Amino acid sequence: MKRRHLLQTLAATPALLPAQQTTPSPDENVVLAVVSPDFAGLPVRRFLTPDQYATLQSLADLIAPSIDGRPGAKEAEAAPFLDFLLAKSPRDRQALYQRGLDTLNRTARTRHQKAFAELLPADANALLAPLKAKWTYSVPTDPVAAFLRAAKADIIRATTNSRAVAEANVAGRRRATGLNPYWQVIE
């Protein structure tokens, strides 16, 4: 949330006084500093139900927690991002997540009389046991195992590719990650 605080501070700063204004330039090659939409606003939930969304947030925290000050899924806003991605995804991907999150939540209520998001970490982790199976090329036939496998990969990727992790890498003098040549539309 640091960046939003910064923006709020900037917004509250009084406008420059007329005496400090610079002379307008006739040069058309102006380059202004801008930020991307996800830097400025809070993401709006698009696809998952409130229960599914809360379950995904808890799951993301378990899969990719913050460690030694390094951002985890929460700081990377992985769950809001995945909710957005799912809203645009093919139907089978959406169903995989919906069924998986619902099943996790239902199992939590059956075993502990609580929603998955309200479980103690040890109880929540116990429900992720299918992730302990040895990796196989084929997707697991059990729908929960298949969901957890997909969600684990997505949560880690959404975290690793986040602005929060990139900024932490720079601040921690670690190697900058995620920079690549981008190709524009070629017409």
Add this chain to the structure above:
Amino acid sequence: MPTFNHDVVIIGSGASGGMAAYILAQAGVKCLMLEAGPMVDFTRHRSLKAVYDLPFRGFGEPGRFPHITQASEFDANLWIDEKKNPYSHPENDPYYWVRIRLLGGKTLRWGRASWRLSDYEFKGKDHDGWGENWPLSLADLAPFYDRVEPLFRVSGRNEGWAQLPDGKLLADESTESLSMERFLASAKKLGVPTTKPRRATGTLASSVNLLLPAAQATGNLTIVPNAIVREIGIDPKTGLVNAVHYIDRRSKREYTVPTKTLFLGASTLESTRLLLNSRSRQYPTGLANSSGVLGHYLFDQFYVKNSVTALVPEARGGKGPRNLMGGAGYVPRFTNLKPGKPEKNYLRGWAWDFGSGGTPSPELFPQWGDELARTMADAQGAGFSMTTMGESLPRFEHKLTIHPTLRDEWGIPAPHLEQRYTDNEHNMAKDAMETGVAMCEGAGFEVLAAHSQMVPPGESIHELGTCRMGADPKKSVLNSFNQAHDVKNLFVLDGSAFPSGGAQNPTLTILALTVRASEYLLEQKKQGKL
């Protein structure tokens, strides 16, 4: 008004089209090149971006590329738009057709592996009785390989092996890392040959920098981007190609250009699609298809990506010596090399790319949370992986046909693609995996994961066949110079001409065949035959 002073129309600007222009234009032949896609401007179209600044955080737009697994969100705009350029396949037999429509074609993104084919491929039928021989041998093509390798600055190491012929290479004299030394020793113990990778070098190794500039400098090459060829016209009196009909990609306006000779290098499946779409009274089932085999014998090389993933124990935690990790190598086909009955439960053979270094995917570890983070930190840079590439056998029933109703954005009938892997390929993949595991274990590596599941046909981007060359005009479309048996002024230069393909990456052979075909045309012209 156009002047129409060209002798040859070249369709396509990738490996085959680019090389044809390079040879012909420098020999004084006036060429007109039609490329379906636009031109790339490396300065204007490419810039450095952070993954978090991309709209989909590096995941890519969901559903944009149902078949192009190679596309990333960074390079998505380089690959073909699958919605505008549809095709079909049987519901339960997916085919991944991976395309680039830009000036330079797939040479803008190819993997650059550059192996020669051997007489195990050219004369495969003589060796094991399967399929058809090529109508040429290594001795016929070797002088042309000799010229292509220096042009593409191919580096590697000559080994003197019959199944992987030596080339004119930039000598790769790099030393091996300690982990690689162990792996090579394990391979040797198991009787598995290994060598250095053989790749085109340089920042860019594409027709747009290595071939087209030299061709254009002669003043003999005119390049027309955004020209989607719809149909090839023939003279009903002579049966020869006399025109090419194309559509402006942007305006959809139609044009016709006459030609004396046609060099077709639009890519394996596009070239055959075009021939099948060019029907006439003389060729009712497609141009140059008196044999009836046009569109048939579609094949590729099957890939098992990361067939074996292992860890080098001494590299865990970053504790190993500096020269422990790094390097890459290649295992050529080494099975079924003796003539007669195959020694394995399959025909032909497979190859490997392998590499030391990198970090295995977190998916491979049965952990999450803190535990996974510790494991990943421990495994950082300690990975070793192998990818299998195997020969798939050309079969008549594997084919490209024209879909009865499906059309692309420009109204051109789209292809229907049918290919599936059979027991021969599956047995090969399983043998490769088991051998790979044994090699890694012999080197003292910890095998994390092994599998033999190949990616769908087409995904290797080594699609071949459908317009095969052969000695018998009743069984093939082209002769040994890539010239249509039926239509003497039509040459088909890309991978569609292959009667078989081995396990070697095909681009080097496409380039060498194109040099040979181009010089054959020059000779024919000199003799007044064309």
